[in-house]
Amino acid sequence: MHGFGILNALPEDSGQLGHAHGGRMLGAVMPVWYIGSLVLVAVWAIAGWHHHGTGLVVTAGALLILSVIMSLLLLVPINNRNKTWTPENRPEDWKEQINRWNRFHYVRVAVIIAAFALLIDALT
Known part of the structure; x- marks a missing residue:
């Protein structure tokens, strides 16, 4: 079970509040992760331009880059709404929106895993 599944299993409003808090925290960290990863991959590609891999x-x-585009177009809009929700102001379809975010997140993670699998393969 992943972290979001654990949050969804919490009683009453705890899961939604956890999602909102996680959205605020990770929203601040993710740009650093994406920019850093892209810069390192670009440096690697330029430095090894004439090498195997x-x-x-x-x-x-x-x-x-696809994962960044997916994040910006699909996940960030939901996250921006979610991180402001409280039990008093959340929309009626909040669970559906979180489930949609989870589905997009799974696809994004698969894209990132594929990217890093290619990087590992490039090392060998």
Whole structure:
């Protein structure tokens, strides 16, 4: 079970409040993670341009860019709404919105895992 499943299993309003808090915390950290990862992959691709595996590094970079685009277009809008919700002001469809965020998140994680698998392959 992942962290979001644990939050969803909490009683009453605790799960939604946990999602909101996590959205605020991770919303501040994720830009650093994305920018740092993209910069490192770009440096790796440029430094090893004529070496074996550069195509894998470039493809991994493209997948990381895709994950950023997915985040900005699909996940951030939901997260921006969610992080302001309280039990008193959340919309009626808040559970559906969190479930939609979770589904997009799973796809984004799969894209990121594929990117890092390509980077590992490029090392070998």
